[in-house]
Amino acid sequence: MHEHGNDGAHRAAGKMTPSGADQEFLALERELTVLLRRARANQGEMAREVHPDLESSAYGLLIRLDELGGQRATELAAYIGVGKATMSRQLRALEELGLIAREPDPADGRAWLVTLTDEGRGRVGKVREARRGRYVSQLAHWDRREVAELARLLHQLNGVMEK
Secondary structure, eight states: OOBTTBOHHHHHHSOBOTTSOBHHHHHHHHHHHHHHHHHHHHHHHHHHHHOTTOOGGGHHHHHHHHHHOOBOHHHHHHHHTOOHHHHHHHHHHHHHTTSEEEEEETTEEEEEEEEEOHHHHHHHHHHHHHHHHHHHHHTTTSOHHHHHHHHHHHHHHHHHHHO
């Protein structure tokens, strides 16, 4: 018998709580909650390392620009999941801190691309390198294949969550 399109044998194999929730999914929810709480705290620390006046939420914008180069504000807003007004405010603050610049989009002269300044790129690079060093230290006892598998699974999860 199938429940919600799932194979009944699969359901029988998974441990269920009295409320009917799968133990595996409860464990996933618990661990993601801890991970996200720690990630928010770390993001705030990393933002302050880039610049003492940098808002925690703007750190992700800097990472995106570091990885992809120039982006339109609308692309950044869609990626982060905020509206145009919020994005404009964040970009204005980053510009005032000297971390980003706006330049005309060569593909469309009416649009602007947001890019990291040399100062922004240097500061973000320094913080990212320190963070990678912490990961290497914290996970030194892990097999590299386990680290690669964790990265693969997180990438897969992020892809599902994006949809």
